[in-house]
Amino acid sequence: MFSPICWQTPPADLRLEAGEVHVWLGALDVPPERLIELRAVLHPDELARADRFLQAHHRVHSAATRGYLRMLLGGYLGVAPQSIELEFNPFGKPSLAGALAAGGLRFNVSHSHGLALFAFTRGRELGVDIEKIRPDFATTEIAGRFFSAAESARLCSLAPEQQPRAFFECWTRKEAYIKARGDGLSRRLDTFEVAFGPGAAPAILAAGDEPEAAVRWVVYDLPPADGYCGVLIVEGPGVAVACWKLD
Numbered sequence: 001m002f003s004p005i006c007w008q009t010p011p012a013d014l015r016l017e018a019g020e021v022h023v024w025l026g027a028l029d030v031p032p033e034r035l036i037e038l039r040a041v042l043h044p045d046e047l048a049r050a051d052r053f054l055q056a057h058h059r060v061h062s063a064a065t066r067g068y069l070r071m072l073l074g075g076y077l078g079v080a081p082q083s084i085e086l087e088f089n090p091f092g093k094p095s096l097a098g099a100l101a102a103g104g105l106r107f108n109v110s111h112s113h114g115l116a117l118f119a120f121t122r123g124r125e126l127g128v129d130i131e132k133i134r135p136d137f138a139t140t141e142i143a144g145r146f147f148s149a150a151e152s153a154r155l156c157s158l159a160p161e162q163q164p165r166a167f168f169e170c171w172t173r174k175e176a177y178i179k180a181r182g183d184g185l186s187r188r189l190d191t192f193e194v195a196f197g198p199g200a201a202p203a204i205l206a207a208g209d210e211p212e213a214a215v216r217w218v219v220y221d222l223p224p225a226d227g228y229c230g231v232l233i234v235e236g237p238g239v240a241v242a243c244w245k246l247d
Helices: 032-040 044-051 056-077 098-103 140-146 149-156 160-181
Strands: 020-027 086-088 094-096 105-112 115-122 126-132 192-195 203-207 217-221 228-235 240-245
Touching: 020 056, 020 228, 032 056, 044 056, 056 105, 056 115, 094 098, 094 105, 105 160, 115 126, 115 228, 126 160, 140 149, 140 160, 149 160, 149 192, 160 192, 160 203, 160 217, 160 228, 203 217
Parallel strands: 020 240, 105 126
Antiparallel strands: 020 115, 086 094, 105 115, 126 228, 192 203, 217 228
16 A cells, blocks of 8 residues: 555656556546646547536536546557557447557546546556545445445444545545446445545455455545546556556
């Protein structure tokens, strides 16, 4: 693990070496001139998906997320962002397609309420998740529906003022785990257990169909900003994690 997190400005000659994970934090409320640049690298289907949102800020956030992802991928791959072809597994996890996939670059992305996380590594699976802490959603009733019995009990044992952050610590770790595995919505959130809450080191504690999950996956808390939870889960120990900020 590493602490505290410092989101740094990347060097001009940034390279992603074997055994490294780079995580980027980006703000999605971009000015109009920046949005034009980001939309220019998107494929027609990505533009159509962004433009289907009814609210303007959702359209901006969707286009900015995809545009930043393509620009970052282009930087790591040394190709034009708009030339990159992506493919998706049956559960929606994206990856590089065609000849670019041979280099082993893996990535994952998440966004919530104007902030996004982008994670990149080589030759290992990973997942990220970011969520704005919303006390109205972080209820014990919702935890009882989606968390394991032990997790729900853990949340209920905490003081009321501790529960919203603890809820989203649990939620983001669960989401990042299923994203790293590529399971998507096919996996119920109550079929595995994570550590969360005050004093608990982030970890996968148990997964019914993956006995080695606790040692296979390493969990890193990545606090992106006040009022948010962020997490990275990466396959295998011994990685060096660097946290960069966009723009």
